[in-house]
Amino acid sequence: MAESIKAPRGVRDILPDESWKWAYVLTMARKVAEDFGYQEVHLPIFEQTELFCRGIGDTTDVVEKEMYTFEDRGNRSLTLRPEATASMVRAYLEHGMNKDARQPAKLWCAGPMFRYERPQKGRYRQFWQLDFEAIGVQDPLVDVEIIHLSLELYRRLGMTNLEVVINSVGCPACRPKYREALQNFLEPLLPDLCETCQGRYDRNPLRILDCKRPECKEKTEGAPSIFDSLCEECREHFDTVRQGLETIGARYTLDKRLVRGLDYYTKTAYEVLSGDLGAQNAVCGGGRYDHLAEAIGGPFVPGVGFAAGVERIVLTMEQQGCSLGEPPRVDVTVIPLDPSLRVEAMGLLASLRKAGIAASMDYAGKTMKSQLKVASQEGIRGVCILGGDEAAQGVGGVKNLRTGEQENVPLREIPSYLAKMLRE
Ligand code: ATP
Ligand code: MG
Numbered sequence: 001m002a003e004s005i006k007a008p009r010g011v012r013d014i015l016p017d018e019s020w021k022w023a024y025v026l027t028m029a030r031k032v033a034e035d036f037g038y039q040e041v042h043l044p045i046f047e048q049t050e051l052f053c054r055g056i057g058d059t060t061d062v063v064e065k066e067m068y069t070f071e072d073r074g075n076r077s078l079t080l081r082p083e084a085t086a087s088m089v090r091a092y093l094e095h096g097m098n099k100d101a102r103q104p105a106k107l108w109c110a111g112p113m114f115r116y117e118r119p120q121k122g123r124y125r126q127f128w129q130l131d132f133e134a135i136g137v138q139d140p141l142v143d144v145e146i147i148h149l150s151l152e153l154y155r156r157l158g159m160t161n162l163e164v165v166i167n168s169v170g171c172p173a174c175r176p177k178y179r180e181a182l183q184n185f186l187e188p189l190l191p192d193l194c195e196t197c198q199g200r201y202d203r204n205p206l207r208i209l210d211c212k213r214p215e216c217k218e219k220t221e222g223a224p225s226i227f228d229s230l231c232e233e234c235r236e237h238f239d240t241v242r243q244g245l246e247t248i249g250a251r252y253t254l255d256k257r258l259v260r261g262l263d264y265y266t267k268t269a270y271e272v273l274s275g276d277l278g279a280q281n282a283v284c285g286g287g288r289y290d291h292l293a294e295a296i297g298g299p300f301v302p303g304v305g306f307a308a309g310v311e312r313i314v315l316t317m318e319q320q321g322c323s324l325g326e327p328p329r330v331d332v333t334v335i336p337l338d339p340s341l342r343v344e345a346m347g348l349l350a351s352l353r354k355a356g357i358a359a360s361m362d363y364a365g366k367t368m369k370s371q372l373k374v375a376s377q378e379g380i381r382g383v384c385i386l387g388g389d390e391a392a393q394g395v396g397g398v399k400n401l402r403t404g405e406q407e408n409v410p411l412r413e414i415p416s417y418l419a420k421m422l423r424e
Pocket of ligand 1: 123124260
């Protein structure tokens with residue numbers, strides 16, 4: 001026998017015992033989006049590779065090591081999206097949203113992202129993100145709104161033990177000076193840093209601060225921080241963000257080392273960390289990206305947003321015992337006492353479903369006893385029993401499994417009878 005085929009490394013099936021938890025998180029995200037005035041969009045799963053190379057930056061981990069890039073049959077280089085921000089800005093520009101009167105465009109999406117990473121708990125090669133973006137204005141209060149939105153989502157999900165870390169990563173006006181200072185600091189340390197860091201010294205020394213290797217982290221501990229060389233405009237922007245966060249009662253920590261993994265960030269950068277996740281502890285990350293639109297060939301269009309990992313949200317919520325709602329179940333099961341009544345049972349089932357009652361029946365030839373056992377195990381509330389004699393008289397037995405009461409009800413009245421019973 002041929003070996004059975006398994007899913008590729010680093011991807012997961014989200015099975016029924018878990019999918020309802022995801023639905024809960026997504027429903028909550030949708031509600032928060034509405035309450036903050038963000039509109040949902042659906043973006044393509046793959047894009048031209050160029051979008052990510054230019055949008056995210058050639059020297060980032062994501063572009064250098066993590067992309068799923070392939071050639072299609074027309075010899076175009078395409079990439080499974082590793083994140084959504086670049087796509088969102090591409091869509092904004094492509095559809096002329098910059099010409100709309102209402103700015104910023106407040107958009108969100110949810111879906112799978114793909115990164116070739118070493119799979120671990122909370123780190124997968126296909127994972128889901130919730131992505132919120134406000135594109136079109138530079139107002140620091142939009143940064144506050146974005147951070148607030150993420151925190152409000154986590155609050156409604158009941159998540160606790162979270163830490164907000166923020167920093168400003170400056171702008172093209174203040175970064176060159178900082179870059180030089182950083183290079184001066186790093187030069188004597190270079191031989192001790194990893195190969196990737198060495199390669200980044202010339203191309204993008206800021207990235208070195210984002211290296212996850214403990215040895216590199218330790219060596220660069222005393223590095224000067226971009227925060228200390230911000231220009232006047234970036235400093236003022238950051239001050240307003242901090243005031244805004246304080247006003248909405250959001251507690252945060254300033255982390256002068258936070259640079260984030262993507263090149264496009266300017267000014268505000270932030271992450272929300274979960275104290276219950278171990279090594280993969282970021283439940284979301286985001287910030288401002290005022291030059292992303294230009295990087296992908298558009299005009300100057302500022303923006304700010306965040307992306308949250310759905311797997312890590314669910315993991316944190318499970319760890320913390322947060323309520324994730326309940327798995328969906330049917331309320332009613334229909335049991336024909338005789339195989340000859342199965343087709344008639346199907347008709348009853350159809351009328352129940354038409355009345356909005358969640359109902360099912362057995363197709364596997366189980367005995368009535370085992371069907372009743374399954375029904376009570378699954379928390380089913382009502383059973384309709386179709387017996388030969390009663391069915392011939394146009395009635396069915398309806399049993400309330402909560403009270404044990406049973407009554408004969410004319411078949412046509414069963415849906416409304418059950419609807420009433422389920423309301424009680
Ligand atoms: P990390 O530092 O954990 O690698 P990142 O900075 O690469 O995160 P972002 O690109 O900011 O992550 O993505 C936003 C969020 O998406 C993260 O905070 C995390 O919750 C989630 N995420 C990122 N990569 C993965 C992955 N491989 N598997 C699961 N979730 C992920
Ligand atoms: Mg990463």
